[in-house]
Amino acid sequence: MSTPLGTTASRDQGRTLPTGEIIGRYTSYLDAQKAVDYLADHKFAVQKVAIVGNDLKAVERVTGRLSYPRVALGSAATGAWFGLFVGLILSLFAGSESGITITSSIALGAIFWLLFGVITYAFQRGKRDFTSTSQVIATSYDVLVDPTLAAEARKLLQQLPMQGQAQHPVAGSTGRQGQQPSQPAPDRPAQWNDPYAGQQPPALPPQPAQDPVTADQTAGPGTTGPRRGQLPDLPDGRPQYGERVEDRPAGDPAEQSGTVHGGQSPTGEAENGGPTSSQRRG
Numbered sequence: 001m002s003t004p005l006g007t008t009a010s011r012d013q014g015r016t017l018p019t020g021e022i023i024g025r026y027t028s029y030l031d032a033q034k035a036v037d038y039l040a041d042h043k044f045a046v047q048k049v050a051i052v053g054n055d056l057k058a059v060e061r062v063t064g065r066l067s068y069p070r071v072a073l074g075s076a077a078t079g080a081w082f083g084l085f086v087g088l089i090l091s092l093f094a095g096s097e098s099g100i101t102i103t104s105s106i107a108l109g110a111i112f113w114l115l116f117g118v119i120t121y122a123f124q125r126g127k128r129d130f131t132s133t134s135q136v137i138a139t140s141y142d143v144l145v146d147p148t149l150a151a152e153a154r155k156l157l158q159q160l161p162m163q164g165q166a167q168h169p170v171a172g173s174t175g176r177q178g179q180q181p182s183q184p185a186p187d188r189p190a191q192w193n194d195p196y197a198g199q200q201p202p203a204l205p206p207q208p209a210q211d212p213v214t215a216d217q218t219a220g221p222g223t224t225g226p227r228r229g230q231l232p233d234l235p236d237g238r239p240q241y242g243e244r245v246e247d248r249p250a251g252d253p254a255e256q257s258g259t260v261h262g263g264q265s266p267t268g269e270a271e272n273g274g275p276t277s278s279q280r281r282g
Helices: 029-041 068-124 147-157 253-257 277-281
Strands: 021-026 049-065 130-145
Touching (some): 021 029, 029 130, 029 147
Antiparallel strands (some): 021 130
8 A cells, every 4th residue: 555655654553553432541551451351351352442551651669778788699699590590501411410510500600790790889889779670651541442342342341340440431321431421400399489480570661762972973083982062952953051163164264363252253243143342332
């Protein structure tokens, strides 16, 4: 099989992450292994199942403190086992002296391994005075199944009791990852009566319609609300407050000369149509 670019697709499926539907999540690998083993015991197609570890962490557990006597004893024991293995091989060709060969091989292996271990520990100069074991573990383990077989696998795992696993399929669950089905709300007691049943809320009085304020009636750019003085007129057409003053075009001679203080116009007449003070004296 070739790709659109003409290259051959990789056949190593172990280099890609498995895909499928999660039917259970467990906090330890042994619990996930137990779930898969249960599926295998019930003739399930386990070749469609995969265990995926999440959030891998490298863990090193300290087992003890190192010292020269402990290093020497451990190295001698390792050398003795290696000498025993070599002695058994040589005894096949030694004939009647096989016992001496095995004994000498064990002694030589213990001596040489003891010297090698003590010298190696001395070169470390106390930088690592402890023994430990290392392993890679995951925070959680997901059991993945092919989507076409997920319902069957979840039905089988519901029969397996798994204590301490919140996302293990349980009996009666319909959702994924062992979620409990939603329970219906409790029924209302028969003796309970609604004191407000049959009462209608009071009707609110109708609100008068308000004319929308247009953009030319606002106070100016960047502000909202009606302009000062722009109030609705009275029913007969007269202004509600004050007098209506029409906007005059720029450059009007009357606006440039200004009005006479005291309510007089530039022609010497009062604004209300009456004669001026000079005309009354004349």
